[in-house]
Amino acid sequence: MDKYEKIRVVGRGAYGIVHLSRRLSDKKLFIIKQIPVEQMTKDERQAALNEVKVLSMLNHINIIEYYENFLEDKALMIVMEYAPGGTLLDYLQSRNGKLLDEEEILKFFAQMLLSLQHVHSKQILHRDLKTQNILLDKKQEIVKIGDFGISKVLSSKSKAFTVVGTPCYISPELCEGKPYNQKSDIWALGCVLYELASLKRAFEAATLPALILKIMRGTFSPISEYYSEELRSLILSMLHLDPNKRPHINQIMAQPIVINALMYLHTDMGSVPCTRICRPLSNMPSTTRGRASAKGYMSPRECLPVIIQALSCVYSWGGGVNSPIKLPLPSSETQVVQVSTGRTQKAAVTKNGRLFFWESPSVSCESLIPGTVDNATPVYVPRYLEGQAAVTIHHVACGDLFNACLTDRGILMTYGSGANGCLGHGNHNDVTQAKIVEALLGYEVVEVSCGASHVLAVTNEHEVFAWGRGDNGRLGLGNQDLYTSPQEVTIPDDMLPCSVHCGVDSSLIVTQDGRLLACGCNRFNKLGLDSVFNDGINTIVEECHTFTPVATHPINTITIEKTALGTSHTAILSGEGELYMLGTNQFGQLGSDEDLIPRQPHHVKTFENCKINTIACGDTFTVAALEDGDVYTWGKGSRGRLGRPEEQSNIPKKLTFSGEDPFFVVSISCSHGNTLLATKPLPNSESLVD
Known part of the structure; x- marks a missing residue:
């Protein structure tokens, strides 16, 4: 070296x-x-x-x-x-759901054909063609196929037998353990071409056996009619189940639609682009000022770079990702107003009432075989929720393997895993599309919160309903039973609930006048149910099965503005902007590097001269966003929880979002070791795009 x-x-x-x-x-x-x-x-x-x-x-x-x-x-x-333009997969994800033009697809595809023809001419099988192994130059115009770590050199007319390659792209003959040849590379190239035309993989499933079954049946979603019949037929021919009926690479190159693309490569690519000359405004005819003329003149304004300002950005970190990564949005016009994350899901609601979530590959498509390279960051693809036509979504909450969404008319819908009865449909059945919680029809739900295995909802009439697992009394129903449909919770007469918050094993309610009710596990006094005063602890409460006013001083005397529940700690923001933390400080999640008195609240003084806008708690960490857009994290730092490569930070530290314009945080959600954060640009901050 x-x-x-x-x-x-x-x-x-x-x-x-x-x-x-x-x-x-x-x-x-x-x-x-x-x-x-x-x-x-x-x-x-x-x-x-x-x-x-x-x-x-x-x-x-x-x-x-x-x-x-x-x-x-x-x-x-x-x-x-080195290919500085990144992978083809990165490029497709940057499209945010906008389909490529057929001309651009064929430009990429023609280059892949030429490279694969060269590979096959040397009697070599690539055996791992996929969008992650197809790289781009700096201008993202020239394709470079890479990663030949599991390629195989064949003798003439021989076939290979070893089952290698990435699961999503392997051919049916590979799935059946049959010998294979260059036609398996044609199948994989057909999968790549399908991905170019649809921005999603041809074959995906939740488990490897299900994926193999899909491949062997050759079942995939239809290709958009936005593209020509010739292109769609070409993809179908390359994905033929019988390798003998798949076209040879020379047959593909002989098709008229491909010949035109090949001609473009040999005649136009690499040519010197013409530069448009901007004439001085004073030299232009008066009738053409401010717009293009029939003679081709352009105003100086038209020659300037276009100012494009993103309406929203969504960042994610944790789960092994050590710094904030920007997640792709469905389109450049998407404006996110609220986000929520669960153990496995990431969801968002747009300003116009659409709900979408980010999918990551269900089956790991990075094969642990010689020469393959793992991606440094996970891949996420935004997908709109199916079956929400004519429905405007107002709010979303994620639990463990299930979600709840609320319409602008106060109708609650749930979908996902029915385990523990968390969907509220009176049974344990799974639901794939959002289904109305019929027991709450007739009520106008204004907020819903999902814990790991239970749900709370509050109505415009200040009624609270709970369902799911009841361990530790987290439902506030006076017992520890499991309920598969919403049950009304008894609330003290003088209190009017306005917001609900679910943790792992406990629940909180904030009332209209800023008081706090709690139930469930009070380990480390994270709920503030102990009778604590300045002179010490009078009463310790380990568990409470009904919603009870907090008793810990000074939490029981302040007006509560916002609150967030972690696994073993709670953040409480007062109406005066003061931040109090309850629970254990084992990993510094309470925001102090001093020895704190057990079960006593800690007043975080880091933010005394600034105003906190939003607060969220993960399993062993805390995230706070200030009114000026700054984001602070503290607590356990392993697996990227703090958004920076630190093991632990007992005091709040500012998080860096490299290369971004100033922004305002509109929503934060934490679950386990993950964080999801939505932003919008501050006034007068602009992003300059050529």
Whole structure:
């Protein structure tokens, strides 16, 4: 590595680490794959050396170029071309659901064909074609196929038998364990072409057996009629179940629709673009000022970059993601007003009443096989909720494997797992599309909250309903029973509930006059049910089965503005802007690096000179957003909980959102070790786009 300088790790695979590196002599960037070989078996070493053998045989503009390999620190180092434009998968996700033009699809596809033709001409099977392994140049116009770590060199007319590749893209013959040849690469390329035309994979399922069944049946969603019949027929032919009926690569290239794209590559790509000349406004005819003229003049305003301001941004971190990543939105016009996250779900509500959620691949499409590279960050695809036509969604709440959404007319709908009766339909059945909770028809629900396994809802008449698991008395119904349909909760007569909050094993209600009611597990006095005064603790309450006013001083004397429940701690924001924390400070989640008195509330003084806008609690961490848009996190930092690579922070620290304009936080949601945060730009902040 004397000739190279490592910059950062850009990927990790089963057999090695991938570094972005700079050559010292000319500062040119390269990718260096580092594969430790000392502890590998003979077969594993041969698999590691296979990529070098394959790459050295290939020389094509649309294939990642191989430069050299060498041994260092008992590892094989493979030096390859760097593609700064990212992967094709990244590019498709950046579309935010907007379909590509057919011309652009064919431009990419033609380059893939040329590269695959070169590979097959060397009697090589790629065996892992997918959008993650197709890279782009800086302008995202030129395709570069990479990752030949599991490619196989065939003898003439031979077939391969080893079952390798990414599950979503493997062919039916691979699923059946039959021998295969170049036609399996044609299948995978057909899957990539389908993905270009639909922005989603052809074959996906929740489990590997279900995925294999889908592939062997050849069942996938129809291709949009936005595209020509020729393109749709081409995709269908490449995804034929019988490999003998799939077209050979030369037959594909001979089709008229593909020939035109190939001609474009050889005649237009790489040509020098013409620069439009902007004439001075004073030299233009008066009738054309401010608009384009028939002679092609353009006003200076038209020649300036266009100012585009994003209406919303949604960030996510935690679950192994150490810094905030921006999630794709369904479109550039999407304006998010509320978000919610559960153990496995991430959901959002738009200003115009649409509900969507982010899907991550159900089956891991990064195969743990030699030479493959794992993505550094998870992949999320926004999908609108099915069956919400003519319904305006006002609010969404996520539990564990289930969701509840509220319409603008106060109708509550739920869907997902029916375990623990959390859907409120009177049974334990799962529901795939949002279904009305019939027991609450006739009530106007104004807010709903989901815990891990229970739900609370409050109406415009200040009635509270609860259902799901009742352990620890979390439902406030006076017992620990499980209920599969909404049950009305008894509330003290002089209190009018206006908001509800569910935790893992407890619940909170904030009343109209800013008082706090609690029930469930009061471990570490996280609910403030102990009778605590300045001179000590009078009464300890470990568990409460009915909603009871908090008794801990000073929480029982202040006006409550907002509250958030974590696993073993609670955040309480007063009407005066003071932040109090209750529960355990084992991981610093209460925001103090001092030894706190057990079961006593802690007043967080970090924010005394600023106003907190939103507060949220995860399992062992806390997130707060200030009125000026700054975001602070504290608590346990493992697996990215704090949005930065720290193990723990006992005091609030500001979170950095690199390269972003100032914003205002509109909604935060935490669940377990994950955070979802929605923002909108501050007035007068603009993003300049060429």
